Amino acid sequence: MREVVRVGAQASVRLAQLGLSTQVIHNALEAAAADARTCTALDAPGAAAYLFWSRSNRYFRELLIPGGWKKSNRHNILRTIHPSEAFAVTAMSASKGVGDPSRPVRAKNPKGAAVAELVQWNQQLSLFRLEDLGITSSEEATRNVDDIPTWFILYRMEETGIAVEVSLPVEMHGKYVDTWAERIMVDPIPFGDEGPDIDINGDDDQGPDFDVIYKGI
């Protein structure tokens, strides 16, 4: 299957069709990263990664549910379901290459039967109406969560920040999800981003100066 890759303005438009935005994705992942940073070497091994996964899905839900999205934890897949019930999204960690349209990407950890079934179902749906995914009318939408496609919000902690993309998985090789019908590139979240340059120099300025004149009394 030919992989569709969307970048730049095309990516923004596609995200909007899915009811998502770079801002929402950044907000949720930044908040999850801040939580994960509270883990120390005295936590359980893998605690930070687990916390990031749990919290990123939680924060997506916190941001999206007020807009009518729903949630499902069926098969321990933390899905957040679009208000139309036409598709769901779930955040999970990915390997190198995430957010880079020139490189292949795969989900980081091996997956079990539930994810394999989900991916297979995505594939079947994509054979018939790829362009319709995510924009189905609400009349068609009352479905079992297993009957709708699930997009992956793939993230990876890089040295300089968090790389991210939103992709529709359609195939696995072995236990790894590594084939996508569509990949939507999202701007990475740089670490230590202090935003637009803020000039904090000029601290010598102590405001207005004035005289006090002694009358000599």
Place this chain on the structure above:
Amino acid sequence: MFNASRLVLARKRRRMTLAKLSKASNISVRSLTAFENGHKVPSKDTLEALANALELPVSFFEGPDLAEIPVGEASFRALSKMSALDRDAALSAGAFAIALAEWIEERFDLPLPDVPTFPHLNPEDAAELLRARWGLGEAPIPNMIHLLEAHGVRVFSLAADCVSVDAFSLRHRGKQPIIFLNTSKSAERSRFDAAHELGHLVLHSEYRIPHGPEAEREAQQFAAAFLMPRSGLLAQRLYNPSIPQILKAKQKWKVAAIALTYRLHDIGLMSDWVYRTTAKRLSQMGYRSSEPGGIPRETSQLLTKVLAVLRENGISAAQIAKSVNLTLDELNKHIFGLAPIALEGGRETTSHARPKLQLIHDNDRHLGRGREAP
């Protein structure tokens, strides 16, 4: 000549009931009541006992009437939650500071009051107009106390034993704006308090002098708008900023991280969700109760210059205290954290830590010479 009103003021200043003063001075409540009502005049020994119990020089009780601050004239936060003792202690401390201000005023030409009143405007518009009137543009305010003093506001420290009051302000005799600040708070919070009190002076005057939660909310909104003008924040493109962005921007505006977060949410630059998670995280990082990596404390340019000129002219802080019939310790309480503090031996410090001063009860205790604790 004994001044009964000064005894009442001194007792309130020390947060004492008649019963408590009676116990501290070994003078009956009946006699104290008679002294306060002006029906009886204390003997020399009795007056000394009162002075001792109230930690003031005997001369204090022989001065002219002090300008008492009517309760309705001062803007207090959470007045309804404040005990009468706390309120009266703060107002009495204010009267002491006003005596000092008047003493300075007689000897110096100082900036004249220039604080307009905009009772007809909402807090946001009033803050914007005042910025325009004072020529501040949309830039951060480098030093709130210097700005206030340059526009004729007198700023004093709220005595340490009155800090539960936070801060308060008034227009003395309807004209002279005076602000009392709690100088033991973080510099950022102290700046916000100063801007809050400026809000009361600007908004709550003339025909419109509200008290209670509404007035406090308006003063808070004024302070936020005055310190963090909307246009200035918009120019920085602080849309749903991350924590590092907030921590950098707060240095520029010299405000508390929580205050900046609240302001960004208030003017629509931060969504509800980002506001909630950011406020929670800042709280976890310790920014709710303090200001890690905060700015240096602002001090009073006016008091510093006045004390320096007096010192050059051979007038020590102890002599000033004597002139206004206070102990040096009491005088220090009203300028603490704002101007150099006189210590024994002529040394002066602007230490941010409150010095451990104690009165020396010897023959010249009425000079109230302070010394550093070992």
